[in-house]
Amino acid sequence: LKKLVTGFEDVVRMMTVAPEMKGALRVIERCVSMGIRVNMGHSDATYSQARDGKLAGATGVTHLFNAMRPFHHREPGLAGxxxxxxxxxxxxxxxxxxxxxxxxRMVFDIKPHNRIILVSDSIKGPQHKGGVLQGAKAPVTVARDVLRKAGVPRAAIR
Structure with a gap:
């Protein structure tokens, strides 16, 4: 963490951490002590691992329902x-x-509205008309106005 932040202390204000990863709770605690807000995300965390992340100091969740364990009635995970x-x-x-x-609509029915942040997931080239987007760091395709990582079927994207 120190290597990531050194020289950028005045810039780094938020970090997303997967709370189930080895050492993640220490990273969350350290970030909080440095004044960095921590969200949980890009994660396969269980419900209890998410609770541990909050107890360590995380205050939010990045991209609810995306890039995380799906909600299940027996293991609601980070989303639940x-x-x-x-x-x-x-x-x-x-x-x-x-x-x-x-x-x-469901999220707005459940969560206090002052705890919901609507964001975009746009990257350079959202007006691209189709095919492979040139210049992207990873190859992406565009179909029906949606950018996707090339070669990854929709079902594989959580």
Missing amino acids: FALFDKDLYVELIADGVHARPEVL
């Missing part, structure tokens, strides 16, 4: 913990692709 914890902020990509409008 985020929905039912009234203090955590949740970021939602409100583009109708990353989450259906009905899911957005």
